[in-house]
Amino acid sequence: MARIGSALALVAIAALVLVLGVTTPASRAPSATDTLGPSTDETAADYLARIGPPAEDDGQERWALVSPVRSVRADEIRGLVGDVRVSVVYVHVPLDRVQTPLLTVAVPDTESVLTRAVRDAAGRLGPGRDARGEAVTAAVRSRLLGDCACVAGVLVRGTAADLRRVADADGVRGVEVAPPAAAFARLAVTPLWPEREGTAVVPDDGPVPPA
Template identity: 40%
Template sequence: MPETVRRIAIAVGAVGFVVLIVVLGVLNPPRPSGISTDRLGPERGEPVADYLARAKDSLSGTDTDEHWALVSFTEPLTPEQIPAHNGGLRIAAASHHVSIPRVHTPIVTVQLPAGDAVAVASADNAAWQLLAQHTADDRTNRVNALSVTRLRAGCACAVGLVVRGTLPQLRNLAAQNGIRAVQALPADAVATGFAIVPLLPEYQDLALPGTDDGPVPDR
């Protein structure tokens, strides 16, 4: 009998411990990890039409706060064209992508201080970032080297900007020629807490890279 009582006491104690852990979890929820799920740009494989509608909807509202927003272009821009496509708003980042048929090439996003001059120089900064990405894969290294060459030559490779402005300012920017989409985050989004994935001009049906079976050009 004592052994049976002891086993019952252990079982009750175990159940009580589990209940205590659950209660403590409810009363003291874990702190947020600080990792944000905010994202500017289409999801991988998202229909372009859906993203364009979603971006437009993100600009609706009447608040007067400033928002972080992604500007995507109808055609890639040269570095010198960047300042004419920000609507007069502060540029916080610029994304560059060297497009090569049937070759996957990296998108490089450069964080920027204020000023048009640094925005124009962002292509060269993107080239420096790629130079630091040497890998063991020969094809990747050749793609990166070609991207560096073209970026330094001033190619039309700017594909997106992150700006900060009010919803009316962003709506005005979205209506300008050459602007394909402007997508805004909620006003409380943290500056360093969101991913940036520009809508590439070559994405027409799905936001999805094409095949990677083509030759890498020498230049």
Template identity: 40%
Template sequence: MPAEPVIAGAQADDGDAGHGRFALRNAAVYAITAIGAVILLVVAFREPPPASAVATDRLGPAPGEQVEQYLIDARTSLDGADTDQHWALVSFTEYVTPQQLPAAAEGLRISGVIQHVPVDRVQTPVITVATPGGDEPAVKSGEAAAGLVAAQRFRDQRSADIARLTESRLRAGCACTAGLVVRGTLPQLRDLATQPGVRAVQALPADAVAGRFAVSPLLPGSGDTVTPIPDDGPVPTE
């Protein structure tokens, strides 16, 4: 595991040329080692990264994918009679607070928490925090994500303002959790998919390896198609 940040599949949108965004928002994914946990920063929905030997499976929709088709595929991924453990992405209908996560997971092992501060027409970072076992790391995932954002450097004032707003709201315990990565059996995951507030549960094959699959969340605000978040609105001051 690298000791320094590694940029995987960084690709800028055509509309970003010469725009001068900071590194968080120009890269598709940052992998960072911190206190024994890997923290992934997914800034916005960019073009799919090139295939690599590391990420051979994927959880979540691809850029440009129809949301309804993804929901169908997610349901299909839960079919089967095996009782093996599967990695799965849980997508919520609405953003929830970190304090709600233990109950939302229905007792399943939470291995990742996806944090995103929703702001109308402002492209805020999407941050997936890998968590060890137990409820406490999941409950504290907002603070962990805030700390990571605060550690970044910025190339322009708008980027700095977005990071300041993101950090502030995450530290305040906002309802900013968009989804979870969990581990459970297919029967457990099928049951979780029926719970109120759960939009979709997508499972990987049982032989998927931890650390060797990509996660691209389905945000609660996603409509018909997975598209980049607009970034032409004013950044709130608080």
């Protein structure tokens, strides 16, 4: 009887472990919770109306997305944002009624990397999924290597005073500031295309220009 009781106890323990394994969710890595940029269904006007640099300067540096009025060349970025630290350049080749990829270029603390960010973005292009995709890739690569005016936004880091100066600069459409505790690794950034007025729905029915 003792053996039967022990066996039943082991079965009960095994069943309990199984139930706990099914009902207890596995731990997951934290996801990005701090977002910068407009949502898909948000118009450019609505997005710009809700953002802005902090009203008070506490001396603490923050991440911020700077959106230019027009797409700019890489060598124009410094004139746009002044001496504020630039960490990421968001590159996008605007083609009429043709969807093109967003390319991100991390910028170490060197001006030479910043000024060649558009050309470097060409190396981040992936292959097209079909004939149209290959044509788009070829057209985009050609323009990037030509150092086109294709910078759609930049991620910077500075104090509230720094970011207010950037927001007031000529050629800046808007500056969205992340929360003070936002971490770079947990930022999800969707740049505001300079040509965007309405929502993010972009037609993809236009002819692809030659490379």
